[in-house]
Amino acid sequence: MTILSSLRRASRSAPLASKLLLLGTLSGGSLVAYSDSNKKEEEQKQKKKKVVVLGTGWAGISFLKDLDISSYDVQVVSPQNYFAFTPLLPSVTCGTVEARSIVESVRNITKKKNGEIELWEADCVKIDPANNKVHCQPVFKDDPEASQEFSLEYDYLIIAVGAQVNTFGTPGVLENCHFLKEVEDAQRIRRGVIDCFEKAVLPGLTEEQRRTKLHFVIVGGGPTGVEFAAELHDFIEEDITKIYPSVDEFDIRMNDEVIC
Numbered sequence: 071m072t073i074l075s076s077l078r079r080a081s082r083s084a085p086l087a088s089k090l091l092l093l094g095t096l097s098g099g100s101l102v103a104y105s106d107s108n109k110k111e112e113e114q115k116q117k118k119k120k121v122v123v124l125g126t127g128w129a130g131i132s133f134l135k136d137l138d139i140s141s142y143d144v145q146v147v148s149p150q151n152y153f154a155f156t157p158l159l160p161s162v163t164c165g166t167v168e169a170r171s172i173v174e175s176v177r178n179i180t181k182k183k184n185g186e187i188e189l190w191e192a193d194c195v196k197i198d199p200a201n202n203k204v205h206c207q208p209v210f211k212d213d214p215e216a217s218q219e220f221s222l223e224y225d226y227l228i229i230a231v232g233a234q235v236n237t238f239g240t241p242g243v244l245e246n247c248h249f250l251k252e253v254e255d256a257q258r259i260r261r262g263v264i265d266c267f268e269k270a271v272l273p274g275l276t277e278e279q280r281r282t283k284l285h286f287v288i289v290g291g292g293p294t295g296v297e298f299a300a301e302l303h304d305f306i307e308e309d310i311t312k313i314y315p316s317v318d319e320f321d322i323r324m325n326d327e328v329i330c
């Protein structure tokens with residue numbers, strides 16, 4: 071006789087109180103089993119070394135992809151819950167590539183790993199090496215409930231927070247220019263470039279005013295500056311007259327003057 075058929079017979083013959091007892095016994099047993107397995111998981115988790123990774127850029131994500139996370143208790147802290155493929159950032163500035171095509175959700179990346187990785191969308195604001203702790207501030211500053219500082223303990227701390235943009239003391243850059251490092255920067259530049267053309271085609275502007283609106287200067291001649299220059303060149307050469315036919319009448323020039 072199967073367990074189910076015995077249960078059916080018992081429930082038909084037994085009064086209500088014993089039915090409740092039967093159910094109680096069943097659910098009690100499964101609860102014990104559940105709490106036992108939970109306890110085991112918790113014990114195993116406590117035995118694992120704690121790894122905290124700061125940053126989800128190239129270094130942080132490459133590290134996570136190669137880590138055997140079944141052997142560690144892994145937590146990731148980053149103000150961005152996505153990874154950005156930076157080599158294609160210049161192409162986002164003129165719309166050749168959409169921003170959404172160059173980002174991937176960190177949760178999607180970590181989901182593919184055999185184990186659990188916790189991600190906290192926050193900035194690490196302090197490292198306390200004496201107590202093996204990092205202090206973190208969630209990015210949601212306008213929500214008091216979701217902006218409370220928290221701390222994490224670590225056995226191993228991976229610092230992969232990248233670098234900050236640098237003006238090398240060039241006057242006016244900080245106040246007047248767009249940087250090109252983050253996805254938001256590329257989107258800001260894209261809006262800025264389009265706005266310049268929208269303003270320039272408005273009626274009533276003098277030739278001189280149009281020329282000023284369409285005067286772009288790139289500060290910095292490293293790979294990022296050169297790649298952006300190439301994108302802007304292609305955009306003006308190949309796309310702009312299709313979008314703004316009147317621009318064809320303007321005297322477009324591209325100078326590659328280098329000012330050192």
Ligand SMILES: Cc1cc2nc3c(=O)[nH]c(=O)nc-3n(C[C@H](O)[C@H](O)[C@H](O)COP(=O)(O)OP(=O)(O)OC[C@H]3O[C@@H](n4cnc5c(N)ncnc54)[C@H](O)[C@@H]3O)c2cc1C
Binds near residue numbers: 128156250
């Ligand atoms: C436009 C552009 C094009 C590029 N093209 C190329 C290329 O073609 N080839 C190439 O090799 N390199 C290229 N690079 C350079 C490359 O992107 C960098 O070398 C690389 O991003 C550095 O990796 P990283 O992990 O050190 O820093 P990042 O990739 O900058 O990552 C830093 C991470 O740390 C997070 N973070 C910052 N502060 C905190 C904090 N307080 N707490 C927690 N997390 C924090 C950030 O949000 C980010 O997730 C390019 C860069 C740019 C800007």
